[in-house]
Amino acid sequence: MAAETAVSLHQHTERVKAARPNHRGALRQTGTTLATTFKMAPTATAPNVVVPEAPKSGFKAALPKVHSESIIKPTKTVYGDWRDDFFRDGFVVLPNVLSAEKADYYRGKLLNWITGFNLGLDLEDESTWTAEHLPVSFKSMFLNYCAPHERFMWEARCEPGVMDPFAKLYGTDELLVSFDSFNIGLPRRKDLTFQPWPHCDQSPDRVGLACVQGILNLYNSGPQDGGLIVMKGSAPLFEEFFEQLPKEKRFSSPHVHSDFYLFNEEQVKWFEDRGCTQYKVEAKPGDLILWDSRTMHHAAFPMGNEIRTVIYTCFAPASQCSAEDLEKKQALFHRFEGTTHWPNCNMFGQGKAKKGGKRESTEVCPLERDEPIEKPIVTEQIKKLAGLVPY
Numbered sequence: 001m002a003a004e005t006a007v008s009l010h011q012h013t014e015r016v017k018a019a020r021p022n023h024r025g026a027l028r029q030t031g032t033t034l035a036t037t038f039k040m041a042p043t044a045t046a047p048n049v050v051v052p053e054a055p056k057s058g059f060k061a062a063l064p065k066v067h068s069e070s071i072i073k074p075t076k077t078v079y080g081d082w083r084d085d086f087f088r089d090g091f092v093v094l095p096n097v098l099s100a101e102k103a104d105y106y107r108g109k110l111l112n113w114i115t116g117f118n119l120g121l122d123l124e125d126e127s128t129w130t131a132e133h134l135p136v137s138f139k140s141m142f143l144n145y146c147a148p149h150e151r152f153m154w155e156a157r158c159e160p161g162v163m164d165p166f167a168k169l170y171g172t173d174e175l176l177v178s179f180d181s182f183n184i185g186l187p188r189r190k191d192l193t194f195q196p197w198p199h200c201d202q203s204p205d206r207v208g209l210a211c212v213q214g215i216l217n218l219y220n221s222g223p224q225d226g227g228l229i230v231m232k233g234s235a236p237l238f239e240e241f242f243e244q245l246p247k248e249k250r251f252s253s254p255h256v257h258s259d260f261y262l263f264n265e266e267q268v269k270w271f272e273d274r275g276c277t278q279y280k281v282e283a284k285p286g287d288l289i290l291w292d293s294r295t296m297h298h299a300a301f302p303m304g305n306e307i308r309t310v311i312y313t314c315f316a317p318a319s320q321c322s323a324e325d326l327e328k329k330q331a332l333f334h335r336f337e338g339t340t341h342w343p344n345c346n347m348f349g350q351g352k353a354k355k356g357g358k359r360e361s362t363e364v365c366p367l368e369r370d371e372p373i374e375k376p377i378v379t380e381q382i383k384k385l386a387g388l389v390p391y
């Protein structure tokens with residue numbers, strides 16, 4: 001298995017070298033505007049796909065008691081750099097925040113992690129790209145098995161090229177980081193029925209730009225490959241959209257925590273009628289994609305030849321975290337547990353993977369573990385980012 005992985009990594013490295021641009025720093029014009037409103041496909045039923053649950057009576061009780069004010073105040077400032085693109089479009093792609101070698105290192109870590117379960121997954125044999133050969137995931141995001149706390153995950157979070165853009169946006173380098181995980185998207189999965197799920201990751205009850213999400217891209221994400229689809233220009237319409245929506249419908253999202261809203265087709269059209277466009281973001285290994293949590297987005301089903309490999313990273317000012325949330329965050333860290341992308345609030349622990357990927361199951365996946373395969377070296381920087389010690 002290790003040799004097979006090595007072959008695919010070598011091939012990947014060659015592709016990276018061939019695709020890599022010569023310049024650094026300048027924004028790359030990438031992506032494809034999607035022409036038509038997508039249709040909602042039937043709900044996926046594969047074993048490792050979690051079908052959104054019906055709303056529960058306790059859902060409202062799970063809403064945060066106090067919602068944060070906007071972290072970044074609306075501004076008319078012209079920065080003359082990528083921040084202008086970010087505030088205008090609700091997202092931005094920052095090229096080459098990591099070198100090709102570093103990107104390849106992290107991609108290798110991800111692929112070794114998934115083949116390391118020894119479930120018969122062969123990265124060179126597409127017939128093995130099915131749920132029975134994979135650990136439990138949620139839409140190819142591996143949220144459990146202590147994955148968010150693997151040493152390489154903490155190394156990635158501490159990369160200056162990853163952290164600095166967040167510090168620049170927030171205007172502070174005193175940041176907390178989420179215990180997000182990674183996504184390994186195998187193309188053309190035949191055991192999945194793909195369902196677009198246009199959503200935003202911010203509660204309708206929050207006002208303004210409250211969080212910036214990040215994807216550290218580790219593969220060549222072209223038009224046919226799996227990747228991020230954003231609704232360009234939707235973030236500034238977030239408040240207007242929810243204001244016109246009857247209050248009782250604002251929190252009907254069938255999700256286990258509040259910072260999520262799933263849009264239906266009619267609602268997608270509401271944004272398109274106001275000039276927003278769906279846009280497939282393209283990126284190269286080592287690029288960082290940032291987006292405003294109010295931006296409607298979802299993922300493209302991978303139909304090209306690239307195995308999607310991305311690490312989710314999200315930072316927010318430490319000053320925005322309450323004492324109560326800090327305590328929860330510390331407990332999650334000590335249990336090596338994953339969170340949502342929110343670094344400073346909404347401390348929702350992902351818990352253990354359930355047997356067969358069924359969330360309602362009380363049986364824990366037998367492949368679960370109590371600690372990462374390679375535990376992080378907990379430096380002073382990590383302690384601060386995890387909220388274990390103050391700045």
Ligand SMILES: [Fe+2]
Nearest residue numbers: 199200201297
């Ligand atoms: Fe999302």
